[in-house]
Every structure is written in C-alpha cells, then in structure tokens.
Amino acid sequence: MNTCQSRAKLKVNNIEKSFGDIKVIKNVSISLVENEFVSLLGLSGSGKSTIFNIVAGLLKPDSGHVIIDDEDYTGKTGRVSYMYQKDLLMPWKKVIDNVCLPLVIKGEKKKDARDKASSFFKLFGLEGFEYKYPFQLSGGMRQRAALLRTYMFSRDIMLLDEPFGALDAITRAKMHVWLQDILRGLDTSVLFITHDIEEAVFLSDRIYILSDKPALIKEEIKVGLERPRKKEIITSDIFNSIKAHIYGSLE
Amino acid sequence: MKKSANTGSNVLALILLGLLMVIWHLIAEYSRIQKFLPSPAEVVNTLVEVMPLLKIHIWTTLKEAMIGFFISIILAVVIAVFMDNIKLVKKAVYPLLIVSQTIPIIALAPLFMLWFGFGMLPKIIVVVLVCFFPVVISLFAGLSSVDEDMVNLLKSMGANKLQIIGNAKIPASLPFFFAGLKITATYSIMGAVIGEWLGGDKGLGVYMMRVRHSYSYDKVFAAVMVIVLLSMVLFKIISVIQTLSMPWQRKNTEV
Numbered sequence: 001m002n003t004c005q006s007r008a009k010l011k012v013n014n015i016e017k018s019f020g021d022i023k024v025i026k027n028v029s030i031s032l033v034e035n036e037f038v039s040l041l042g043l044s045g046s047g048k049s050t051i052f053n054i055v056a057g058l059l060k061p062d063s064g065h066v067i068i069d070d071e072d073y074t075g076k077t078g079r080v081s082y083m084y085q086k087d088l089l090m091p092w093k094k095v096i097d098n099v100c101l102p103l104v105i106k107g108e109k110k111k112d113a114r115d116k117a118s119s120f121f122k123l124f125g126l127e128g129f130e131y132k133y134p135f136q137l138s139g140g141m142r143q144r145a146a147l148l149r150t151y152m153f154s155r156d157i158m159l160l161d162e163p164f165g166a167l168d169a170i171t172r173a174k175m176h177v178w179l180q181d182i183l184r185g186l187d188t189s190v191l192f193i194t195h196d197i198e199e200a201v202f203l204s205d206r207i208y209i210l211s212d213k214p215a216l217i218k219e220e221i222k223v224g225l226e227r228p229r230k231k232e233i234i235t236s237d238i239f240n241s242i243k244a245h246i247y248g249s250l251e
Numbered sequence: 252m253k254k255s256a257n258t259g260s261n262v263l264a265l266i267l268l269g270l271l272m273v274i275w276h277l278i279a280e281y282s283r284i285q286k287f288l289p290s291p292a293e294v295v296n297t298l299v300e301v302m303p304l305l306k307i308h309i310w311t312t313l314k315e316a317m318i319g320f321f322i323s324i325i326l327a328v329v330i331a332v333f334m335d336n337i338k339l340v341k342k343a344v345y346p347l348l349i350v351s352q353t354i355p356i357i358a359l360a361p362l363f364m365l366w367f368g369f370g371m372l373p374k375i376i377v378v379v380l381v382c383f384f385p386v387v388i389s390l391f392a393g394l395s396s397v398d399e400d401m402v403n404l405l406k407s408m409g410a411n412k413l414q415i416i417g418n419a420k421i422p423a424s425l426p427f428f429f430a431g432l433k434i435t436a437t438y439s440i441m442g443a444v445i446g447e448w449l450g451g452d453k454g455l456g457v458y459m460m461r462v463r464h465s466y467s468y469d470k471v472f473a474a475v476m477v478i479v480l481l482s483m484v485l486f487k488i489i490s491v492i493q494t495l496s497m498p499w500q501r502k503n504t505e506v
C-alpha cells in the first residue's frame with residue numbers, strides 16, 4: 001500500500017521506559033498512517049503491552065512523546081481506544097451496554113448510546129445478542145463484542161493487544177478474515193500486538209519487529225500483499241518467504 | 252439443575268432437623284434435666300399461646316435490629332469506599348477495625364445503659380457494633396476484587412472515579428457485599444436481644460429475662476424460636492434481593 005505520502009495519524013517518538021532498574025523500552029519510534037494496519041511483533045514479555053499502555057496514556061514514558069494528529073498526547077488518556085488481551089466484558093452488563101459503555105462514559109444518554117451501538121451489531125456478527133449477558137456468548141463472539149466496544153470508543157485509532165490470543169486456531173483464522181473485511185468498511189487505523197507471525201503477516205500493511213528486553217525496534221517490514229487477502233494466501237510462496245524472513249529476524 | 256441440587260440439600264437439612272427434634276424430645280422427656288428443658292411440642296404450644304403478648308416485643312426488637320442494620324450498612328459503605336479510594340485512610344482505619352473486633356461488646360454493653368439511658372438508643376448501638384464489621388470487611392474485599400485491567404480499561408476511556416466505582420467496582424463487589432449482609436442480618440436480631448438483656452421495658456430480650464426469672468423455660472424457648480424464625484426470614488429476604496439485583500448470576504435462566 002502506498003502509505004508514505006499520507007499523513008501520520010499517530011507518531012511515537014523515541015520513547016523509553018524502565019521499571020525500577022530494568023529497562024523495558026529502549027528508544028522506540030513508531031508511526032501509523034491513516035487507514036493503515038501496523039503490527040508490533042515480539043516475544044512474550046518483550047514490552048509490547050507496555051508500549052500500548054504508553055500510547056493509551058495509562059503510563060508515562062521516562063522520555064519521548066506520543067503525537068496524535070500533530071498534538072502531544074503523552075500521558076493523556078481518552079484519545080485512542082484500547083482493546084486488552086482479555087476481552088474485559090463486564091459480566092454484569094448486557095452485551096449492548098458493554099458495547100456502548102464508552103459512549104455513556106463520554107456523557108451520552110443510555111438510550112442514544114444504545115441506538116448508536118445497535119446499528120453495528122449486524123456488521124460485527126452479534127445480531128440477536130444485544131440483550132444477552134456476556135457469559136451467554138462464545139469466545140469468538142466475546143472478542144467481537146470487545147472489538148465493537150473498542151470501535152465505539154474511538155473510530156480513528158484502535159490499539160488491539162493480542163485480541164485473538166485466547167481463541168482456538170480455527171476460530172482465530174476466521175476472525176482474521178472477518179477483521180480484515182470489516183476494517184475495509186470502517187475508517188480506522190489499527191496498531192496491533194501479536195507474537196503470532198502468521199497473524200501479523202496476514203493482517204498487516206507493516207510490521208515492527210521488537211527485540212527482547214529491552215524492547216527496541218529491530219526491523220520494519222512492509223507486507224506488500226494485495227487486499228483483500230483470502231485465507232488461502234497463507235500457503236503461498238510470498239507469504240512463506242515473508243514468514244521465513246521474520247522468523248530469522250526474531251531469532 | 253442447580254435448582255434440584257438446592258432442593259435436595261434442603262430436604263437433607265430438614266431430615267437432620269427432624270432427627271435433632273426427636274433427640275431433643277427424648278432428652279426432655281426422659282433425662283435428668285427434664286425439669287429445665289421443655290419438649291419441642293411444649294415450646295410450640297407455648298409459642299401459640301403467648302403470641303398475642305409477644306407481638307409488641309417482636310416489633311420492638313425488629314425495629315431496633317433494622318435501624319441498626321441500616322445504619323451499619325450506610326456506615327460500612329462510606330468507610331469501605333473511602334478505604335478503597337484513599338490509601339492513607341485504608342492504612343489508618345483497617346487495622347483499627349480488626350482490633351475493634353477483639354473488644355468484648357457484651358462486657359461493654361452495660362455501660363451503654365449508663366451513657367445512653369434505657370431507651371432504644373443503646374440497643375441500636377449494640378446492633379451497629381455487631382453488624383458493622385462483617386459488612387465493611389466484605390464490601391471492602393469486594394471493592395478490591397475488581398480486575399485491575401477493567402479499571403485501566405475504564406481509565407483509558409477517560410472515566411472518572413465515580414464512573415469507575417459505578418460501572419465496575421460496585422457491581423463487582425455485590426456478591427461479597429451480600430455474603431456480608433446475610434451474616435449481618437442474623438447478627439442484627441442477636442445484637443438487639445443482647446442489648447435488651449441489660450434493661451428496658453420492651454423487646455424479646457427483655458421478655459426472655461422476665462420469663463427466665465419466673466422459671467418459665469417453655470417461654471424462654473418460645474422466644475428463642477421466634478428469634479431463629481426472624482433471623483431465617485431476614486436471611487431469605489436478603490437472598491431474594493441478591494438474586495434480583497444480580498441477574499447476570501442466574502446462569503441457568505434465559506434472560
């Protein structure tokens with residue numbers, strides 16, 4: 001995708017972070033262009049979630065800045081939407097109220113918020129489950145509900161932290177195709193965390209490969225595969241050569 | 252499924268209760284202490300007989316217990332929320348709460364009469380002292396039980412403290428809170444009765460003291476039976492409120 005000319009939505013400039021004496025993030029810079037899908041790929045415990053916490057404003061970096069639409073958002077919450085590794089649906093709220101929670105937090109009336117949210121249930125494959133409780137949903141549906149909640153909060157930038165990590169392989173593959181398809185209809189830039197190479201290659205326009213402790217960017221890879229991508233693509237030669245390259249880089 | 256399991260355990264409890272009644276009956280009829288121990292049948296007869304007279308006492312005790320119960324809940328909610336939100340308050344108050352439980356209230360209660368007279372006030376104070384602790388501890392445990400990531404998620408949405416408390420902390424703490432309330436409901440009646448033992452002119456405790464002094468042990472037992480029944484009813488009422496206020500916990504029913 002020709003993303004170079006477009007405007008940077010999000011820029012993370014030279015952030016550093018230590019917990020106590022241990023340096024977790026070292027001089028990490030990331031950029032995200034409008035409508036782009038960018039993955040951070042790194043081993044477990046390499047500091048990926050910490051980077052997200054900084055971008056979301058939940059943690060302050062020791063140095064460096066988070067710039068969104070040319071404004072400094074370092075240490076400020078409430079701008080980008082953030083989906084955690086766990087779905088974090090509130091068991092005590094019906095699915096629709098979970099989904100429209102971000103709107104209610106922003107001060108919208110519950111009824112208006114419900115109206116807005118319900119128009120997306122079909123697209124997200126949740127039709128008919130509006131007034132169920134989360135425990136009545138399957139794993140895949142819970143993730144879709146959490147993703148819809150994330151989308152309701154901020155449509156332009158979403159941070160997704162291993163959203164499919166807890167799903168079985170087949171459901172996960174289905175979710176990949178599904179996610180790609182719905183994102184084409186939504187005007188959204190996504191920053192995505194994973195330690196699954198195949199997932200990263202299938203979904204991303206670009207991939208940042210992080211090194212382990214402290215996290216610094218080892219390599220940036222452009223995935224030049226055409227969209228929409230079909231699920232068969234994962235057995236193609238280009239796909240495998242990109243995978244092999246990343247595998248070598250992570251070692 | 253859950254329902255049938257529940258009924259099953261109720262049946263077992265009833266069978267055990269019946270067995271205990273038989274043993275009680277045998278002891279009352281045939282043992283050396285029979286003079287001081289009325290049989291279950293006698294107690295029930297007496298209860299029916301004195302009921303009209305007991306009503307005013309029941310009402311008084313119930314009123315003291317309920318007023319004390321609600322004051323405890325309000326106090327507990329305020330203190331638990333403060334402890335949960337302000338670390339300094341937690342550090343200062345929590346240890347004192349624990350220590351306060353080692354103070355024998357029964358020993359102190361007579362002083363309350365001197366300080367607060369013979370009306371309802373000292374009884375209500377005893378109820379509050381007995382009830383406050385279980386509610387505050389269970390509610391505080393509940394408030395701290397909420398998933399830290401859920402709080403962070405709300406923060407990332409820009410939620411303020413009140414929104415975090417309302418959307419996450421309070422609903423997450425309800426099961427703990429109700430567990431505390433169930434214990435407390437039964438304690439509240441006991442607290443009121445203990446308060447009444449020390450003096451006053453109405454209430455089940457006062458009645459028990461009077462009939463004990465006139466050696467009417469069947470009436471003592473009748474009062475005990477009333478206390479047990481009241482406590483059970485309160486327990487049940489709280490269970491029902493719990494089920495109604497937490498529909499997401501009724502996993503077996505289609506919602």
Ligand SMILES: Nc1ncnc2c1ncn2[C@@H]1O[C@H](COP(=O)(O)OP(=O)(O)OP(=O)(O)O)[C@@H](O)[C@H]1O
Nearest residue numbers: 019024042043044045046047048049050051085195
């Ligand atoms: N609040 C904290 N205090 C101290 N250490 C922390 C804190 N948060 C994270 N760490 C440490 O920083 C390192 C990176 O953690 P992080 O959660 O960012 O990793 P991750 O790449 O998201 O891992 P995973 O793939 O397992 O989710 C870990 O070693 C972790 O123990």
Ligand SMILES: [Mg+2]
Nearest residue numbers: 048049050085
């Ligand atoms: Mg992580």
